[in-house]
Amino acid sequence: MRTLTRKGAATRQRILEGAAALIREHGVAATTLDDVLSETATSKSQLFHYFPGGREELLLAVARFEAGRVLEDQRPQLDDLSSWPAWDAWRDKVVDRYRRQGRLCPLNSVTSHLGDRTPGAQAVVTELMRRWQAEIATGVRRMQDAGQIGQGLDPDRTAAAILAGIQGGVLIQMSTGRTTHLEASLDQSLAYLKDSARQVCDRR
Amino acid sequence: MRTLTRKGAATRQRILEGAAALIREHGVAATTLDDVLSETATSKSQLFHYFPGGREELLLAVARFEAGRVLEDQRPQLDDLSSWPAWDAWRDKVVDRYRRQGRLCPLNSVTSHLGDRTPGAQAVVTELMRRWQAEIATGVRRMQDAGQIGQGLDPDRTAAAILAGIQGGVLIQMSTGRTTHLEASLDQSLAYLKDSARQVCDRR
DNA sequence: CGGAAAATGGACTCGCAAGTCCAAAAGCGA
DNA sequence: TCGCTTTTGGACTTGCGAGTCCATTTTCCG
Structure with missing residues (x-):
């Protein structure tokens, strides 16, 4: 992921905020990556594209957020x-x-x-x-x-x-x-x- | 588990304290049931015998402990x-x-x-x-x-x-x-x- | 407009850890 | 000692969810 187009940035943000919303509502343990995908209408390849470190990187980003x-x-x-x-x-x-x-x-x-x-x-x-x-x-x-x-x-x-x-x-x-x-x-x-x-x- | 013989009670206690020790050291997420088994030298059937509710019941017992x-x-x-x-x-x-x-x-x-x-x-x-x-x-x-x-x-x-x-x-x-x-x-x-x-x- | 880079869809693998099961051993009360 | 209950070992099943992969589409920029 060298650069991020406007669309890409928007998707990344959508995943991040969607994950944060799910976690706020159900907690971390009850939130799977698939939940995040369906919540944000994205696919697995997108999630791992913007968060190469997977779940761990996503959670850390949510923490920062x-x-x-x-x-x-x-x-x-x-x-x-x-x-x-x-x-x-x-x-x-x-x-x-x-x-x-x-x-x-x-x-x-x-x-x-x-x-x-x-x-x-x-x-x-x-x-x-x-x-x-x-x-x-x-x-x-x-x-x-x-x-x-x-x-x-x-x-x-x-x-x-x-x-x-x-x-x-x-x-x-x-x-x-x-x-x-x-x-x-x-x-x-x-x-x-x-x-x-x-x-x-x-x-x- | 109608009654508990002296030996049974000891085993149950050993499982409980072993689980508590592991959790205190590594946290809940990093503690699996198998970890508890090897820590306490017990078998899976024992754990589920004394904690029929499985992991959840064991964690709750640890919380009380x-x-x-x-x-x-x-x-x-x-x-x-x-x-x-x-x-x-x-x-x-x-x-x-x-x-x-x-x-x-x-x-x-x-x-x-x-x-x-x-x-x-x-x-x-x-x-x-x-x-x-x-x-x-x-x-x-x-x-x-x-x-x-x-x-x-x-x-x-x-x-x-x-x-x-x-x-x-x-x-x-x-x-x-x-x-x-x-x-x-x-x-x-x-x-x-x-x-x-x-x-x-x-x-x- | 054309080609490279980025974005996307979604099926697939794979490992782990929870939970099940049955047979065997040990304990307990009469 | 006998028979019943409790305890134990450990192999097996199973499901879930993280992470991989590749083909396809879209976007960007000169």
């Missing part, structure tokens, strides 16, 4: 964590995003199926986490600059804790179907940050 | 969250437990493979979370009674947030291999709880 959406779905709120109302709006956006997504987390599903044999999958997740955490940390720093968050907090470590809470909330949602834990975690984190500012004032 | 270990591994610290040193000791125990476990989380692996077709797997996880959260909540209440945690906090919701942080920390560890996020989350939660007590004092 899904990973790319995660942060995008949080914009523009994630970009501007510079006031408490902005943080609250972001919190609502995150909760809403995962409530819509439902019980299945495609990214977790894909990576846990690719397992450790395909280091690429872990790399995709790790990179996503790194970027996500960095964006949150930027928000923390802005609030510190504005005197809204205590100076004593390490922005990066704080962001790590918030991120862990989100991930765990989503994970628990996968078995319970509820966003209760996600909300509780975000609310606790935000409360902690808000308190940290107040304590600084109290001490003066 | 692993779920049972989770809380046990946190005792006795989890049982006595009645002082800050006790909470800190529990925190260390949890971090240590998951650091030892390494990158693979057998429970997540199994449930994500059984997927939504086997509701039993989700039930196992849900029940584990419920119990885990309840035990943490008990600890919160004790600390409230002792005036060490602010009365304004909802024990159950607080426990939910702590639990989410733990789960997320472990999940992130699965791709990064590090317990950084787990530690950051637990530390942030504990700091929040400790602050909640101090604020109550300040207000008086």
Whole structure:
């Protein structure tokens, strides 16, 4: 596959998105290549033409595809964590995003199926986490600059804790179907940050 | 399988633990029934004798087995969250437990493979979370009674947030291999709880 | 318009792993 | 010890799904 004509690119994309849709709905284990073919009205030769590595390469592409959406779905709120109302709006956006997504987390599903044999999958997740955490940390720093968050907090470590809470909330949602834990975690984190500012004032 | 002789029970247990060991090491996808057989020195007829439902039933049994270990591994610290040193000791125990476990989380692996077709797997996880959260909540209440945690906090919701942080920390560890996020989350939660007590004092 | 490269259809192979089966050995209770 | 039940060995079947292959059509570009 040296070059890709417009038609070819469209087909490749159709396969990719079709596979992602099936996985989001039924999970990885229940999604065969033949399912993808009939879903996207393509033939086997096409799939292996655009994804020479077969199933594994396709799953990895789906992982990248899904990973790319995660942060995008949080914009523009994630970009501007510079006031408490902005943080609250972001919190609502995150909760809403995962409530819509439902019980299945495609990214977790894909990576846990690719397992450790395909280091690429872990790399995709790790990179996503790194970027996500960095964006949150930027928000923390802005609030510190504005005197809204205590100076004593390490922005990066704080962001790590918030991120862990989100991930765990989503994970628990996968078995319970509820966003209760996600909300509780975000609310606790935000409360902690808000308190940290107040304590600084109290001490003066 | 009406009754189970002593020998039969031992064999069944050997199969179960062997399967759990393989899954902990290689993950579910890379573990076949034949692998389990050679690992445990048993034959196919034995496996299907003790797990008539085949692979699915065995995986569910492994899930239950692993779920049972989770809380046990946190005792006795989890049982006595009645002082800050006790909470800190529990925190260390949890971090240590998951650091030892390494990158693979057998429970997540199994449930994500059984997927939504086997509701039993989700039930196992849900029940584990419920119990885990309840035990943490008990600890919160004790600390409230002792005036060490602010009365304004909802024990159950607080426990939910702590639990989410733990789960997320472990999940992130699965791709990064590090317990950084787990530690950051637990530390942030504990700091929040400790602050909640101090604020109550300040207000008086 | 013409030829090379890309895209497509779909039948075919092939290996793996789940699950079946039956006969033989071992255990158990009376 | 006897007879019944449980346990065990391991060969066999079977189905599914990944991956291969080649002929044909379509697209691209000079």
